Amino acid sequence: MASNMESSIYRGSESFFDFSCFTCQENDRNTEAGFYCEECSKFYCSKCVEYHNYLYKKHAILSKENISLWPDTDVVEQDKCKEHRKEKLTIFCEDHSELICHVCQFHNHQKCSHLVLISDKVRQLHQKGDFKQLSATIHAQHQQLIHEKDDLEENIKSLEKSYTTLLEEINALRKTINDSLDQLEKYTKKELDTFLVTMRTSIRTDIENCTKSITNITYHHDDFLKIKDKSEALSFIKYRKCIDQSLKVESVLQEMTTKTDMTLTFKPDKTIQQTLSTLSGLGQILRTVEQSHPAKRTTQNTDNRQNKPKETSQSDPGHQTTSGFKVNKSHPESRTSRSSSPGNGTSDLTKSGQVSDPVSSSSDQLVQGHQPGAVNRSDQIIKVKSSKKYSVKIQGDKSKCTIRGICETASGELLISDWNNRKVMLMDQTYKVVSHCDLPWVPCSMCSIDSSLVAVSNQYGKEVHFIRVINSQLIQDRILKFQHDCLGIAHQHGNLYITDGSALYLYTLDGRLVREVYKDTSSINTVMSCAVSPDGDRIYVINKRSDQLVTLSRDGTVISTLTVPGLDVTDSEHVLVCGSWSNKIVQVDKDGRQILAEVVTNNDGVSNPMSVYYSKNTGSIIVGMWDNNDIIVFKAV
Template sequence: MASNLECSIHSGSDLSFDFSCFICQENDGNTEAEFYCDECSKFYCSKCVEHHNYLYKKHAILNKENISQWPETNVDELEQCQEHKKEKLTGFCEDHSQLICQVCHEHNHKECSHVVLIVDKVKEFQRKEDFKQMSATVDTQHQQLVHLKDSFEENMKSLEISYKKILEELISLRKAINNSLDELEKNTKKDLDIFLATMRTSIKNDIEICTRSIKNITFLKEDSQKRKDKNEEPSFIKYRKCIDQSLKVESVLQEMTIKNERTLMFYPDTTIQQTLSTLSGLGQILDTVQQSQTKKTTESSVTRQNKPTAFSQSDPGNQTSDLTKSGQVSDSVSTSSHQLVQRYKGAVSMPDPIIKVKSSKTYKVDITGFEHKLSGICETAAGELLILDGYNSKLVLLDHTYKIVNQCDLPRQPNSMCRIDSNRVAVTAAFCQIYFIRVSYGLLIIDRTLKLQHECWGIAHHQRKLYITAKDALYRYTVDGRLLSKIYEDNSSRRCTGLKIQFGPGQEQSETIFTPTVSSCAVSPDGERIYATNVVSKQLVTLSRDGTVISTLAQPAQDLCYPIWLPGLHVTDSGQVLLCGLWSETVHQVDRDGRQILAEVVKQHIDVSYPTSVYYSKRTSSMIVGMQEYNEIVVFKTQ
């Protein structure tokens, strides 16, 4: 069959041309055409054109310089080869399941063993049932494509409507903010006007008092000069009046001297600008995807048969048995929650960049005390570093060279810390308390204390919301202490006895307590993922914004085994998840969906022992690790 196709495609030559000489083809030859006669409507090679010109001297001949005026090949678009546009499809290569022309055959399929003519293939194919069903299959697919196209067009229209609506909301929000700022300015101006009016009235009264006093003392002075009474009684009366007036003037002068220093000063409220500086926009723009499946109603013999895929039991994304027992995920999971989890499972995202360290240096944090627990690290917008010492109940401020600038004694033993704006941090402490501490010109100032109705262990912040763990649950609060929701709960808390708990300096005692099953927490930069460590089930739990469990990851036992001390959990500004535990001597990087460990960023480093906190500084491209029992931090420079 292949030899027949070869004979059909090429007769007399192995070469093929876009335009072949008509006379040579008549004589079973194959020569490339160099000329075209418009009157004869034929192509000629350089030899045959001489014979043509001899017979038809008046015919206009077009050479290749005028090839644009040559006619197009008359190949129907359906039968046209996609690679060689001027060639007609004549064969079918069964080895490659591909339609071919004569040029394709010569250049790409000459060595193929199953090449047949299309006319022969059609005779064979017409006997198969699939050929008759192909039309129905194409019709169904055509309808599906039309339906999808219509859906996309409707989606485009809805996107445009959503865009305009969001623009209107932005304008409205900006107007509301402007109105609020105008109201603040109006109130401040009103206060200024009241102060000015009050001071004007006071000064005016003082001027009037001065005027009256000047008038009185002048009168006495002039009267004394006019009268030359020799009688002692009038003299004594004048003397007495002068003394009384002098005492009044002295009192007035003293009072005036004090009031004379009064002035107006303005101290702007820096929290407004600081809050605005921490924001990247007026809100979040979210792209929500509503997945839909197109039901396949046809099958084709030319495609592979679809087989149902069984979920692997070892899939980390399906390890929710412990959470189901705890009550977070019940058997009757809602369709929306299930779809949300499936969306995260099926989402294709860019891989997280692996943090790689290239050098390290150890710095002493010279805190008074025999034992230390550096349980929290964070950074101000200005680049100052804050270190939390849980054992000694201190917050320490370091400068850019990691030297101590100042220290702050905390009333209760702290557990963890997070930054809430450019120069303020929130610290969780024993007895259900949260301290808000401000950094101002090298000073650490406790602005306020928030008292909650439950224990406070881990803490994280995102867009004016606080995420706080409380022994067996994760809560979401406003910054001013208003409870919004309970996001996650695990009631498998266990009792620990005889543990020494230090509630403050000199307040150590043995207590029977419950392990905080839900301990550390962190939030991704976009707020879409919330991370929490569960030290009982030894898992890193990744939640969606509404608390739906996206995945659970069983961590190495040494990372999450210690019952009281919180594992170090940190999310970088780029969304990379870092985790360390007391006994691991390792800092792990986990993928942002919490499904697998990507790398051991630090593994059994000589300077790292009992790590309890980790922080990544984008400003200095360095990772900082705090430890238990050591008043040292290790700063790793990253690549």
């Protein structure tokens, strides 16, 4: 308000204009400007511009018709002190890097040791050529921006073109698969036709034999009846012929009796369906980012009076290390050659049914890898506002429940595994158990595979059971057997991670070993539970013996270790860690270097937590506990 009053008094009127006449302002009048002189950098009203034009006939004047060429703000106001509106800015304080007037100098800058008149500063900059250098720098940056814009526009075109190409490749692959399936269908139907013809011929032959036998035995029997009372010799002869024919019929009947009824049945080749169930798509779409080497920056800070030493790096220019990742840089021939290409991985993936090793694509790591300064969703601290307990005990349970695993299918069904009672349970939206599936061994851990499939590890059986949710029922899908114990289990984009107490292994979904990711044989029970971040960049392993959360990169490199007392298992969505002995659920940053917060504790009713899961569908944290028939659902803020 004071500023408005001062401005009103200064301008001598209660009217305000976007642009005021400079000459009128000097005479304490407030008049709207209608002209702008680029040479003088001043605004004039219609009367004052006449005097200006008389004095400066060669100056170019811009009227309001060309207001788009006027400066964004009143240039006259720019050289006024913001604190002392009637005073001009005449001094530059280098100590504070601030433009001031003589009143500011008197009140606020008397102790400053580096005060320079603006006119002297401008003269120095001219002498040193800094103004010319600034213009050259801006021009160079302008050209760089234009080139960058052109490159980006070319990149858009290239991206659209690669998108179209990939669609064609996907359609072609689908056609190839369809053709292969059509060929298999053709062969199978041809085999069916062959069987039908063969069996039909066999049956018709039997029918002909039956007809022939019926005719023969009827003829001989009738002939025997006609002759038997007329001649003993003929009767005996006919008798012998009937006996011979009867023996032939008996042989025919015996042969027919040994043949079971001929039917056709179809036994599908399960390999096809099993292979398809292991795939998460027709192939992998890989994003490629080729880093360019921009021209050296020429911008200089002309007001900085200290020369800073130039930073140097002795690292390999062909590699870049970021948060534990070793990322290979590509060196393209052209900046406009950025593209997204599936490479050979798509065809190989489709033919073999295998999922490619996520470490094999360095360009994919470059895009998906953790970048310094990036905000990770997992690092956003979770807070809970309410909680509610739900009983999961069902009729027939012989022991109290111990919930060791919690997960959701991709379509949102919630499943929990009960260690004590050896079963997996399906819950509805009200957290009521609607179905369950009994297991031969105690379920150790559980993870989601696809929209309706989950995998459950069975420690002592050295097995992983796949269970599918169909119409609110749990159906056992298949079983994978291994040569080692199966404790922790996690899945990410077709990659199955399993721990056995001393190592972490990477498998395909059909049970083929890809590699050993991590191992610690320093003691027993070193590599227990595991989890994988949604983007696959981080793998989390629980070292139960040392109470440590070990964070690994895709290739198994140890990024960090963090001691969390009594920890048991993690949820990777927000890196939540159970402290089974400490009765706490803590949140850890994505790289596993520090505890961000204690999300829930014993004061919230948590006792010996054994499993924790963050539900994206409901925005809730679900906790399972040892020897407890309840789960606790915490609603997150």
